[in-house]
Amino acid sequence: xKGTLAFRFRRFRFRGTQVFAGLGILGLFLAWHQASRxxxxxxxxxxxxxxxxxxxxxxxxxxxxxxxxxxLRRMGLALGAGILAGGFLGLVAGLVPKVRALVEPVxxxxxxxxxxxxxxxxxxxxxxxxxMVISIAxxxxxxxxxVNLADALGRVxxxxxxxxxxxxxxLKMRLVKVYAMAVAGPFFSALVIAGGNIVRxxxxxxxxxxxxxxxHCMSLARTRLDTxxxxxxxxxxxxxxxxxxxxxxxxxxxxxxxxxx
Numbered sequence: 001x002k003g004t005l006a007f008r009f010r011r012f013r014f015r016g017t018q019v020f021a022g023l024g025i026l027g028l029f030l031a032w033h034q035a036s037r038x039x040x041x042x043x044x045x046x047x048x049x050x051x052x053x054x055x056x057x058x059x060x061x062x063x064x065x066x067x068x069x070x071x072l073r074r075m076g077l078a079l080g081a082g083i084l085a086g087g088f089l090g091l092v093a094g095l096v097p098k099v100r101a102l103v104e105p106v107x108x109x110x111x112x113x114x115x116x117x118x119x120x121x122x123x124x125x126x127x128x129x130x131x132m133v134i135s136i137a138x139x140x141x142x143x144x145x146x147v148n149l150a151d152a153l154g155r156v157x158x159x160x161x162x163x164x165x166x167x168x169x170x171l172k173m174r175l176v177k178v179y180a181m182a183v184a185g186p187f188f189s190a191l192v193i194a195g196g197n198i199v200r201x202x203x204x205x206x207x208x209x210x211x212x213x214x215x216h217c218m219s220l221a222r223t224r225l226d227t228x229x230x231x232x233x234x235x236x237x238x239x240x241x242x243x244x245x246x247x248x249x250x251x252x253x254x255x256x257x258x259x260x261x
Contacts, residue, residue, distance in 0.1 A: 081138035082141030111144075148190035152185075
């Protein structure tokens, strides 16, 4: 009986969270609508105009194949490279403090130098195109994963490690029951932040130095003063980041925590 009540309470709490999230989105749209009425359409187009522009873009095969897919491919490759680089260095740095001290100056540079400066420098190094966008976005996401993993491993409870040695846990049990439990939360939180950063920086790099992609379309819309299309492209990029978080990272996090429990 108590288990049933607890399940119902958690289910109600989850639904309540969804309701408030929906109210927050509705509030943003209402504020957006009021801003569009207070300012010129060249400054803030209405939500309906923006959604219509977004529907036109998504129904255009040329945009989907020549720009949207290109941006998604770049973002996916950048995310994979950031996870591999930041994850590997973070794991090693968490276990070997000297490695963290060695890598820390590079991490500090990447997290403190403005993104525009990074874009300009990488444009000089790699030219304009895929390599430039992917390398910039990956270098902005990797430090976030690196720091979170290194910190999480550094905070692993030493008493748990000692208990694992006393009870002769196998290497697999130590990884799953001790390290995975300590790393799972910070790692997936880092993925959420890194994924959002990669989407933003990828679009910025495309605006400044690419002839394809969502950012390139934004640059063209700005030149034409097509504000509804500009806002629609921004909304599409935000939806990409939201889809990656809620349909990829969050399910993986729940699955990982379920296996570790």
